[in-house]
Amino acid sequence: MQRADVETGSVVNQIVCDRCGKETTRSETEFHEMTSIVFKAGYGSIFGDGNHVEIDLCQHCLRETLGAWLRVRDDETDRERATGRLVRLVQTMVEESGNPVGFDAAQWTAAFLSRPMPALGGKAPNEFMGTEEGQALIENLISRMQTGAYS
Numbered sequence: 001m002q003r004a005d006v007e008t009g010s011v012v013n014q015i016v017c018d019r020c021g022k023e024t025t026r027s028e029t030e031f032h033e034m035t036s037i038v039f040k041a042g043y044g045s046i047f048g049d050g051n052h053v054e055i056d057l058c059q060h061c062l063r064e065t066l067g068a069w070l071r072v073r074d075d076e077t078d079r080e081r082a083t084g085r086l087v088r089l090v091q092t093m094v095e096e097s098g099n100p101v102g103f104d105a106a107q108w109t110a111a112f113l114s115r116p117m118p119a120l121g122g123k124a125p126n127e128f129m130g131t132e133e134g135q136a137l138i139e140n141l142i143s144r145m146q147t148g149a150y151s
């Protein structure tokens with residue numbers, strides 16, 4: 001028989017930026033924009049094997065120190081751009097098949113993206129559009145389709 005006691009774990013309620021010293025508490029939005037890097041250095045590390053390396057940075061210091069190398073992306077914009085590429089691909093394929101009259105590539109693509117497919121394990125193409133790998137997969141899938149599928 002096991003008897004469990006309720007123990008309270010430690011919860012971080014305040015973070016201090018190691019660079020500028022700004023303090024922020026859980027109730028503030030700045031708190032949730034803090035970045036913490038925590039790792040244990042391994043064999044061959046320039047920080048020394050087994051040493052713990054930690055830093056907490058506010059979003060302003062993060063951008064000021066690492067901004068030049070940070071990859072900042074807008075997921076939605078990225079997804080829209082990828083969808084636009086698919087629409088152009090579909091349009092081109094239909095034009096090449098010689099039967100573009102009355103065909104709406106944007107509409108067809110939207111319907112295609114939301115339809116679950118056996119080839120994708122029963123998932124809809126939309127679920128793959130959030131990553132570059134997924135976008136390439138869907139683009140590839142469309143480009144291999146028979147033009148007859150567009151009717």
Ligand SMILES: [Zn+2]
Binds near residue numbers: 017020058060061
């Ligand atoms: Zn700071």
